Amino acid sequence: MSTSLTTCEWKKVFYEKMEVAKPADSWELIMDPSLKPNELAPGWKQYLEQHASGRFHCSWCWHTWQSANVVILFHMHLDRAQRAGSVRMRVFKQLCYECGTARLDESSMLEENIESLVDNLITSLREQCYDEDGGQYRINVAARPDSGPHRSEFCEACQEGIVHWKPSEKLLEDEATYISDASKLKAQAGFGYNFFSFRWCLLWGSLCLLIVYFQFSFRGSTFL
DSSP states (O other): OOHHHHHHHHHHHHHHHHHHTTSSEEEEEEETTTTTTTOOOOOOOEEEEEEEEEEEETTTTTEEEEEEEEEEEEEEEEEETTTTTEEEEEEEEEOOOOOOOOOOOOOOOOOHHHHHHHHHHHHHHHHHSOOOOOOOOSGGGGGGGOOOOOOOOGGGHHTTTTOOHHHHHHHHHHHHHHHHHHHHHHHHHHHHHHHHHHHHHHHHHHHHHHHHHHHHHHHHHHOO
């Protein structure tokens, strides 16, 4: 079986980035189309990417389509004694909804998308295999525009029981939280500003009254 260009790109990016992230350890990346979610051998960890962006090409009717719901499953294991690790990955396929053929098609991805996904993989790998703070995940899927409802009947991952969360719903939830927090901060800032302004007004008013009082007192003593 020939190796696809996307597979070669995945391995190239992964090996380059792992050489920088963990130069003392040896890691391998293996494509495994038989990988199952939540079916882990002892000592293995799982990372699931649910909303990768990829393009599909039907090998039967030549129809192409873009999807922001490509699911990628990773199983990871690190042998600390041997300083060697292994990542097995599976990119779930989709069916063509134009011709209705039962042939599952693979996705192709741009290099910059693969780099971002590998960064996320390494972040999860640091957290689960090295007990480190992996940092933030690079892809904010909720910020991408929703391309419409996901057709679960044409998705291999959905057929195997992987449930998608909707980026649009998560975006609304994040926006509501952000607006609520921003409103609270604004209210607190406004209250503090008015409070101090009122104090300064009282202070300046008192000083003005005191000056006027001394002026009249001085004039009164002069006439006497």
